[in-house]
Amino acid sequence: xxxxxxxxxxxxxxxxxxxxxxxxxxxxxxxxxxxxxxxxxxxxxxxxxxxxxxxxxxxxxxxxxxxxxxxxxxxxxxxxxx
Amino acid sequence: xxxxxxxxxxxxxxxxxxxxxxxxxxxxxxxxxxxxxxxxxxxxxxxxxxxxxxxxxxxxxxxxxxxxxxxxxxxxxxxxxxxxxxxxxxxxxxxxxxxxxxxxxxxxxxxxxxxxxxxxxxxxxxxxxxxxxxxxxxxxxxxxxxxxxxxxxxxxxxxxxxxxxxxxxxxxxxxxxxxxxxxxxxxxxxxxxxxxxxxxxxxxxxxxxxxxxxxxxxxxxxxxxxxxxxxxxxxxxxxxxxxxxxxxxxxxxxxxxxxxxxxxxxxx
Ligand SMILES: [Zn+2]
Numbered sequence: 001x002x003x004x005x006x007x008x009x010x011x012x013x014x015x016x017x018x019x020x021x022x023x024x025x026x027x028x029x030x031x032x033x034x035x036x037x038x039x040x041x042x043x044x045x046x047x048x049x050x051x052x053x054x055x056x057x058x059x060x061x062x063x064x065x066x067x068x069x070x071x072x073x074x075x076x077x078x079x080x081x082x
Numbered sequence: 083x084x085x086x087x088x089x090x091x092x093x094x095x096x097x098x099x100x101x102x103x104x105x106x107x108x109x110x111x112x113x114x115x116x117x118x119x120x121x122x123x124x125x126x127x128x129x130x131x132x133x134x135x136x137x138x139x140x141x142x143x144x145x146x147x148x149x150x151x152x153x154x155x156x157x158x159x160x161x162x163x164x165x166x167x168x169x170x171x172x173x174x175x176x177x178x179x180x181x182x183x184x185x186x187x188x189x190x191x192x193x194x195x196x197x198x199x200x201x202x203x204x205x206x207x208x209x210x211x212x213x214x215x216x217x218x219x220x221x222x223x224x225x226x227x228x229x230x231x232x233x234x235x236x237x238x239x240x241x242x243x244x245x246x247x248x249x250x251x252x253x254x255x256x257x258x259x260x261x262x263x264x265x266x267x268x269x270x271x272x273x274x275x276x277x278x279x280x281x282x283x284x285x286x287x288x289x290x291x292x293x294x295x296x297x298x299x300x301x302x303x304x305x306x307x308x309x310x311x312x313x314x315x316x317x318x319x320x321x322x323x324x325x326x327x328x329x330x331x332x333x334x335x336x337x338x339x340x341x342x343x344x345x346x347x348x349x350x
Contacts, residue, residue: 015087015090015091018094018095018098019090019091019094021094021098022090022091022093022094022097022098023090025097025098025103025104026085026090026097026104029103029104029105053098056100057100
């Protein structure tokens with residue numbers, strides 16, 4: 001998995017639902033299909049819902065890493081499932 | 083476009099929608115909608131479009147707020163009695179959403195000014211209460227190739243349809259001419275349930291939003307009718323554009339706009 005090129009990053013640990021997904025989505029919409037966004041998100045509600053919403057909208061979740069500090073890093077490929 | 087944190091939060095429920103997203107919200111913020119008549123119908127239209135972040139909203143109305151308006155015209159309030167409706171509505175919009183630029187036209191919309199008003203807007207809302215204005219708005223929008231949403235309400239009944247140039251019949255294709263003066267009661271003699279304005283006005287706002295987003299299907303070629311007593315919505319398929327329609331037909335006979343007498347009433 002070390003060959004994943006990350007095209008942009010966004011930190012959504014500073015906002016609450018539903019702004020979490022909205023903020024990640026705004027960042028993702030700036031990318032081209034096939035590009036990868038790295039999302040820093042909090043444990044709990046965000047980590048349960050944001051990856052699912054990303055997949056529901058036709059993107060591909062590549063990796064979800066527990067940073068062991070109450071946050072996770074999510075790698076999403078835009079439009080990866082289409 | 084970069085959204086501020088405040089905008090992200092304000093429009094989050096739009097942005098998370100698959101059919102809207104950041105790009106859709108950007109379209110709404112860049113859109114310009116003109117509301118002709120900010121009374122019963124125009125009030126909820128103005129408020130929902132403002133809340134949605136339509137970047138530019140024009141409102142045209144010659145009237146001042148009257149106590150008898152407040153049973154249904156929710157953009158206005160008791161403190162605004164005697165104030166111009168466009169000013170009252172502008173304040174309501176500004177308080178709701180500072181992202182919206184409001185242009186006010188405190189004048190009767192006539193054959194002499196309507197083309198100037200509509201030319202700067204992407205979509206027009208007919209929120210007027212009389213047949214003369216409804217035919218004027220239709221004819222002007224056909225001439226200027228502008229999409230608009232018509233609505234009429236009376237008592238417990240409401241209806242609406244949307245005209246998009248080249249995509250279906252116009253209001254005149256279906257209704258031909260305003261009724262004669264003695265065929266319809268005057269406005270003040272006919273009542274309407276205030277919530278009817280909310281039902282139909284909200285649907286008009288929905289048509290404008292869908293048009294701007296380019297999603298779903300509009301009421302082009304359809305008349306949606308609502309009967310509150312039987313609680314029935316009917317989507318009536320309309321005939322195709324009428325080839326000999328006086329305004330949108332192949333050889334239009336109306337080449338100049340008409341101000342019909344203002345006394346007829348099409349509801350509120
Ligand atoms: Zn026609």
